[in-house]
Amino acid sequence: MTTSLATTRQQPLLPVRITQKSPAHRFLQVFGIALLVALAIIGSRTNSFREGQLTQALIYASAIAGLNLATGYTGMLSIGHSAFFGIGAYTTGILVSEHNWEPLVTFLPALGICFVFGLIVGLPALRIRGINLALVTLALAVAFPEVIDRFPGVTGGTQGLNIPLLQLLPPKWTGISIADRFAYYYWIAAFLLALVLVVCANMTRGRTGLAMKAIRDRETAAAAVGVNPAWAKVLVFGVSAALTGVAGSVFAMYLGSLSADASFTLTLSITLVTGLVIGGVATVIGPIIGGLAVIFIPYWTENLRQGETEGLFFGVILIVLMFVMPDGLVGFAVRISRHVLSVDPQPPKGAGAHRLAPLVPPTSEHHTENGGKEMTPLQRPTQAIPPH
Amino acid sequence: MQVFLERLFDGISNGAIYAALALALVMVFRGTGTINFAQGEMALFTTYIAWGLTTKNIPVVLCLLIATIAGFTLGAVTERVLVRPIEKRSLLATLIVLLGLFLALNSLDGILWGNQNHSMPSLFPNGVNSFISVDGARLYWANLGVWLLVALLVGAMFQLFNRTRLGLHMRATASNRESAALAGIPTGRILLLGWGISAAIGAVAGVLFTPLNPDALGLGEMFPLLIYASAAALFGGLDSPGGAVIAGLLIGVAESMLSGYVSAIGGQLQEAIAFVAIVMVLLIRPQGLFGSKEVERV
Missing domain, CATH: 1.10.3470 (ABC transporter involved in vitamin B12 uptake, BtuC)
Structure with a gap:
């Protein structure tokens, strides 16, 4: 898995797609943690x-x-x-x-x-x-x-x-x-x-x-x-x-x-x-x-x-x-940010075709499959199962 | 004997109030499947309205009536505006909204009427000497009046549930909302009505309870009542109106006797005792004394 940013090639510019556990994803995680640490230090000053x-x-x-x-x-x-x-x-x-x-x-x-x-x-x-x-x-x-x-x-x-x-x-x-x-x-x-x-x-x-x-x-x-x-x-x-x-x-x-x-x-x-x-x-x-x-x-x-x-x-x-915002500020921010950055799950191991996926220019089908937006916790039950 | 009787009378009076509120909780639970955390605060709000009117020299009976109507409106609006849109989402969301209402109403009371305690005039003769003597024990008219009114209220509710077409619709909606709707019952309107009636019962309970003690009307008044009432509702079985009434009376009497005779418990620890009692009952008999077992269809 070299670079997963490549998948944006035939896609609209946003959202930027990265794969879970890819270097880019890791970088973002480290960046997030560093940001929190920095904020903590600023707070102490x-x-x-x-x-x-x-x-x-x-x-x-x-x-x-x-x-x-x-x-x-x-x-x-x-x-x-x-x-x-x-x-x-x-x-x-x-x-x-x-x-x-x-x-x-x-x-x-x-x-x-x-x-x-x-x-x-x-x-x-x-x-x-x-x-x-x-x-x-x-x-x-x-x-x-x-x-x-x-x-x-x-x-x-x-x-x-x-x-x-x-x-x-x-x-x-x-x-x-x-x-x-x-x-x-x-x-x-x-x-x-x-x-x-x-x-x-x-x-x-x-x-x-x-x-x-x-x-x-x-x-x-x-x-x-x-x-x-x-x-x-x-x-x-x-x-x-x-x-x-x-x-x-x-x-x-x-x-x-x-x-x-x-x-x-x-x-x-x-x-x-x-x-x-x-x-x-x-x-x-x-x-x-x-x-x-x-x-x-x-x-x-x-x-x-x-x-x-x-x-x-x-x-x-x-x-x-x-x-209006059943998932709170963070849930809301996450939902909005999915339009900018989408973290796709790693393809399952052993699925040969998928392992090569990042190297091959992906088809648009691939995206509708994986890129479905995750529903937010408080909405999930209703959307998955009709209310009784 | 004399002391025992007086404690019994007090216990029954409190118990009657717990019973009324527990009945209100059960009505909401049967309809919507949730505990109305704001039940006590709704009652407090309407009690404040009644008290505000009594200060303008309006007869207490009329104040009770207005408070009841206000309660009904408050309950119905809550159901329509806050509960119905959210209950489809999840139980947790509904509970949080009701918790918000609890918080907002209590604070609103404080803003509108201040945080001093007030005494509320009674519907019944309430003087030092207005009692009848039962075996040397004093039975105040105020107590008797509470018993009578709550008995009437409970009686009327049972007539409503069991003898009228509306009651039939309510029971049908409670037991299975979808089937009821398919059978042509306007379930939305029934739920609205259920919440309204439940809040109206709370309003009556508030106006009856507050004059029993001097300086009782305050921001913290209804909260212990809610605890006891929900203990009663759980104890009797959340879906059993009869159970709620019996359990309410039992808890009232038990509270009065325990705090009177067992010095270790006295005053402060009563609500803790109610808590332990709830847990014990739930462990042994999760559906309460008279409730029906929960069955889930997959």
């Missing part, structure tokens, strides 16, 4: 206030990416992820302040504990479908702050839990000075987000990803082709909860003091869902946009509003987006 906002946005982005696994890819709406975020945060908070753990090390137990909680909450999915799970998560979101307040001995209750600042300072090996500690949190949040996105990208590709999307789009059909929807859903819910939880851990480090009534209520869950919808349901980088949106939109519109219009604003955004 801003003033400390902006850096704080960006840190929060990165943390939310990780949490949204976790939510995306359950809600976006597998179709299980969760409005209980605020609880997992909170469980992660309190795990870190308690281990650091009470047991003198190194904050970064607490990420592992936070992952584990949230995974287990996710499994428990997802368990009803073994026996029930769709709507009921959403209700269970709703109740979870409501119950979490109550439970935290109920056990003030462990959690600080309504007083909140303060993590001594001394224990949250950057360790010496980082070379970050105490004055720059917010840069430390920023980079932790950035690295964590990168890790979370890699996990999500890997999970949602290949067999697992196909199984998840099959469950979302048509559960019965998924079961018929050998996916066990119940277990797949429970496991995805566990992983989703774990990723959101570890984002909570970073949040605990960043904030330094935790109060369930202020930070981990249903409002947070709805914020995460809003971010997911704005960024793009079932897209890998959608959560980044979503995280930025839920932090910066309220901030920028602060001057416009009188009173508490934030809820109205986000509520209307949710509704309008579902109608």
Whole structure:
């Protein structure tokens, strides 16, 4: 596969066609990642206030990416992820302040504990479908702050839990000075987000990803082709909860003091869902946009509003987006960009004629075969299967 | 005994409200196959309208009527404008739209009526001394009135479902929309009506519930109600109106007794208990107590 750009020869100029995993595609991928890294570096050079906002946005982005696994890819709406975020945060908070753990090390137990909680909450999915799970998560979101307040001995209750600042300072090996500690949190949040996105990208590709999307789009059909929807859903819910939880851990480090009534209520869950919808349901980088949106939109519109219009604003955004841009900004951008650049799947190996395809000037038939536009996640069920 | 009876009375009053809201949720679920997250906020919106009117010295009965009509309109418009175009796409999309409505309505309430709590005048005599004594326990007229009105409402709904042509159409649409449409039932109009009636029930529930406690009308008022009502709807079986009513009453009484007698649970932890109860019931009997088993045709 020498150059795949050759395929544009007899085609209209746009879209430019490249083949998956071809050098050109690889180059674009590397370029995209480099761009994200560059943006991350630029972000760290801003003033400390902006850096704080960006840190929060990165943390939310990780949490949204976790939510995306359950809600976006597998179709299980969760409005209980605020609880997992909170469980992660309190795990870190308690281990650091009470047991003198190194904050970064607490990420592992936070992952584990949230995974287990996710499994428990997802368990009803073994026996029930769709709507009921959403209700269970709703109740979870409501119950979490109550439970935290109920056990003030462990959690600080309504007083909140303060993590001594001394224990949250950057360790010496980082070379970050105490004055720059917010840069430390920023980079932790950035690295964590990168890790979370890699996990999500890997999970949602290949067999697992196909199984998840099959469950979302048509559960019965998924079961018929050998996916066990119940277990797949429970496991995805566990992983989703774990990723959101570890984002909570970073949040605990960043904030330094935790109060369930202020930070981990249903409002947070709805914020995460809003971010997911704005960024793009079932897209890998959608959560980044979503995280930025839920932090910066309220901030920028602060001057416009009188009173508490934030809820109205986000509520209307949710509704309008579902109608006009159901795949969020990223989904929309991807759809538009297909007119400019189209990544064709690699021809299957062993199909002799196809292996030579790039060397032979392709016929227009070849294009209609491969170049069909992929439908977007929230549209797929209707377009593939008539509504009942 | 006296304390027990008073707790029982309170429990039944709350339970009656949960039952009414659960019935509203079930109606929407049977028609559209989704939980209306915004049910509570719709009720709050109409309750605010009723309260706003009472401050202008309009009789409470009239306010109730107007709120009910407003509720019906709100429900019907929601179905037609927001739900119907989106429900074909996916359940997830519908739920997100309803979540958006939940958020927007609550915020709109705050913008229109401010975030202070208000007391709402009652339909019934509501003085300190307006009670009858049952075995030494006080049974307030306000409680009795709630029981009576909810009983009437539920009775009327069951008459509607089971005795009228419209009810037959509603049941047919709920059980199989395509077949119903083929049999000549205007399913669109039936769904519109179902959502309208459901929101109207919510409006009545809101106007009845709010005066039971002083300073109860606030932005956060309806949310716990929604939690209990959806617990009741799940417990009774999402597609069973009778189950929803029974479960609503049970949850109301259980809540009152638990918070009264089990000090460990008191006050704060009630909603958490409701959550655990939901999960337990769903694990053992996913279709709820009275619901029908979900069967999927491939």
